[in-house]
Amino acid sequence: MRAARTILAVLALVLAVRSPAWADPPFDPKDPAMAKYISGDKRSGYTFAEPETRAMQDDDFMNPAMLWVGKGETLWSTVEGSAGKSCASCHGKAEETMTTAGAHYPKYDAGERKVVNLEQRINLCRSQAMGAAEWKYESEPLLAMTTYVKMQSRGVPVSVVVDGPAAPWFDAGRRFYYERRGLNDVACAHCHVDHWGQHIRTELLSQGMTNGFPTYRLKWQKLGSLHRRMAGCNEEIRAEPYPLGSFEYVALELYLAWRAQGLLVETPSVRK
Numbered sequence: 001m002r003a004a005r006t007i008l009a010v011l012a013l014v015l016a017v018r019s020p021a022w023a024d025p026p027f028d029p030k031d032p033a034m035a036k037y038i039s040g041d042k043r044s045g046y047t048f049a050e051p052e053t054r055a056m057q058d059d060d061f062m063n064p065a066m067l068w069v070g071k072g073e074t075l076w077s078t079v080e081g082s083a084g085k086s087c088a089s090c091h092g093k094a095e096e097t098m099t100t101a102g103a104h105y106p107k108y109d110a111g112e113r114k115v116v117n118l119e120q121r122i123n124l125c126r127s128q129a130m131g132a133a134e135w136k137y138e139s140e141p142l143l144a145m146t147t148y149v150k151m152q153s154r155g156v157p158v159s160v161v162v163d164g165p166a167a168p169w170f171d172a173g174r175r176f177y178y179e180r181r182g183l184n185d186v187a188c189a190h191c192h193v194d195h196w197g198q199h200i201r202t203e204l205l206s207q208g209m210t211n212g213f214p215t216y217r218l219k220w221q222k223l224g225s226l227h228r229r230m231a232g233c234n235e236e237i238r239a240e241p242y243p244l245g246s247f248e249y250v251a252l253e254l255y256l257a258w259r260a261q262g263l264l265v266e267t268p269s270v271r272k
């Protein structure tokens with residue numbers, strides 16, 4: 001009964017506006033230009049995007065997210081806090097010292113005894129290493145720095161550790177992903193595992209991969225974090241969103257990073 005109701009709910013959403021192309025993403029899988037956005041049966045959201053959106057991402061001069069990258073670069077060498085240090089004081093040139101970090105978060109932090117994502121790692125350095133105030137989640141400086149750091153890993157395959165002390169987060173994230181929630185009684189997996197490649201209203205459902213975050217969304221007219229996107233997807237199914245940076249969303253982020261393993265970091269991505 002319940003399963004039937006869920007299928008009906010998803011179908012109702014998927015069929016809400018049936019667009020003419022009821023088919024695969026708008027690209028030829030054999031197109032060599034798409035090869036670096038595909039790993040086995042995993043496809044980056046890039047392969048589902050309109051050609052104009054892809055073109056914006058392809059060209060750093062056209063990509064609006066580069067504005068934030070520029071801000072991040074300035075902040076990198078800005079001295080702040082009681083220790084009188086900048087990021088550069090300890091980490092030198094980001095292009096040399098941050099070339100892989102973005103591909104390996106979220107990660108278990110032995111000092112904190114919990115899994116932290118990149119935003120939280122940056123804030124730990126601010127509060128503990130610099131004696132500076134933490135940046136608020138989704139604030140301009142945190143978005144800028146996260147994007148700047150993660151972009152240094154562009155082209156590096158996503159790879160995260162999900163066993164050992166990280167296992168409880170991974171398990172919680174996976175459970176979240178398959179759990180029905182909200183008034184529509186729908187799970188993340190219903191859309192991004194069962195129905196990718198199909199249209200839902202005006203949008204083409206992707207596999208919900210995370211290798212391009214933070215992302216510039218045309219709909220937002222600005223850069224946004226993965227947690228903002230998660231909250232949006234939660235609202236989409238009329239489920240209560242969790243606070244950005246919460247245990248639930250970091251756990252989900254770890255699970256999503258594991259799903260995206262093998263895809264290359266493409267931060268900053270551009271999406272509709």
Ligand code: HEC
Binds near residue numbers: 252
């Ligand atoms: C009712 C269908 C639906 C559900 C359920 C849903 N999403 Fe989405 N999601 C979308 C749509 C539509 C988009 C925008 C197009 C696309 O990339 O699929 C999207 C985009 C995303 C993206 C961005 C992909 C990219 O390439 O930028 C992520 C990540 C994502 N969703 C994660 C989730 C998570 C996590 C959940 C569960 C909390 C979830 N979604 C539940 C419909 C859904």
Ligand code: HEC
Binds near residue numbers: 086089091129145
């Ligand atoms: C006083 C020195 C110091 C300063 C200043 C500092 N950090 Fe760190 N940072 C560290 C240390 C030490 C580690 C390693 C921590 C660990 O592994 O437990 C680290 C780790 C990191 C990592 C994770 C790297 C990885 O491969 O896991 C990132 C990202 C990072 N810092 C970013 C920043 C940013 C951004 C700033 C400025 C806002 C900053 N740090 C300022 C000392 C510093």
